[in-house]
Amino acid sequence: MTGYTRQKHVLIAVDCIIFGFDGNSMQQLLIRRSFEPAKGKWSLMGGFVQHDEDLPVAAARILKTLTGLEGVYLEQLGAFGRPDRDPKERTVSIAYFALIDINQYKLQLSNDYQAAWFDLQETPRLIFDHDEMVKQAKDRLRYKAAIHPILFELLPARFTIPQLQQLYEAVYETTFDKRNFSRKILSTGLLVKQKEKDKETSKKGAYYYKLDKRRYQEKFHSFLNFISDPGKLK
């Protein structure tokens, strides 16, 4: 089998925007790039797509390499291909964004990548076009979370409504009325109230909830209107 002649071949990379929520603010996981060019600079976690490897598989592999996690939410953001985006050699990068439960992330024993979490408000300048990828990923996250119950991916299996509200407020950089918020969230029928309370953050304690997994899968793609017009905010 011979290839297409006269066509220039390029490298395909995958870069991952990894979001987490620490209970207060949105964070992203960045690494210090370990090879030239731009060695030592802050960067998204990425890697080249291997021979015979599909793109989502590459993204999952790269995510697992850094975080040790599997089976997390991963969505393709899009392809970035400016000819000069990587000064060394033309490389088209397919960006994916991941939503992980930050508590599940344990610093991998050999921290080859010098990974660190950064508050989304205070991220350092990143290499190449990674800043643009992050911006697009943030926009996409807001867009999607306004309509679909996607942010649960950032929380542990058990969570409280105040925690959830804190998360939405962090994502949209605004505040919501807690009465309206809990009504809206509960009206989706996605949550199951638990018997136990979280007594960590308040004296009274807040009830834990879990996702109703079946309804979650069923309703994942419905338009649920969590935020009426996210573009209007801020």
Next chain:
Amino acid sequence: MTGYTRQKHVLIAVDCIIFGFDGNSMQQLLIRRSFEPAKGKWSLMGGFVQHDEDLPVAAARILKTLTGLEGVYLEQLGAFGRPDRDPKERTVSIAYFALIDINQYKLQLSNDYQAAWFDLQETPRLIFDHDEMVKQAKDRLRYKAAIHPILFELLPARFTIPQLQQLYEAVYETTFDKRNFSRKILSTGLLVKQKEKDKETSKKGAYYYKLDKRRYQEKFHSFLNFISDPGKLK
């Protein structure tokens, strides 16, 4: 400048899903592939990304080559990279979808591509993973058009409300109440009523409208809720 060693290089292609609306139903423009493999089979219009060419530029070039049109709506759908998607050689394709005014499309003099419009309901089997791309593009179009005033791109500069409704009904494969429909559309403030009527399709004639371009640009990214839950339809 030397490249990254030990990495396998691949080809990057762009494929375009080109949507049009003929007044009745949604159509897409397909070509007969002019080279091996799969020569003579129906296919999306595509091409390889050239050296020093950015991805959106490649998509616009490919679209122009086939349709002669420039400055049309073009949005990246995503990257498709299954290792065996092109049997000849590994090629990652970045799919774009375009919305064009079908009346603007004139068969190019040298119809090198043997292009033809197909009703979206009756498209032939396409090569490689192009069927999957088309399916995703249809889904994306429905998704996006439910929230953003994107479908105007498919109509000429002057159009009537019944035409517009026909378009929405074609996209969502359903029918809408015309009173509610026109109220919702007009309430966006995006349309400017013209003095003339279209007397082609009815005796009484329907008023032409044009887009208010400034408001269109302003509101393009707001959440306008044209269709309340498109997932529920069908």
Next chain:
DNA sequence: TCAAAAGTGTTAGTTCTACACCCATGC
């Protein structure tokens, strides 16, 4: 004069927003 498509208004139900007080508990 009739057939065909355009245009328009009202009502009931639902959803959204704004807003304030009581509850449980640890200190």
Next chain:
DNA sequence: GCATGGGTGTAGAACTAACACTTTTGA
């Protein structure tokens, strides 16, 4: 007993969905 955060209800406004009749005019 008081400070802290959790939990809940209501009323007015806005929006949505369902529904029918009149207008225009070419044939």
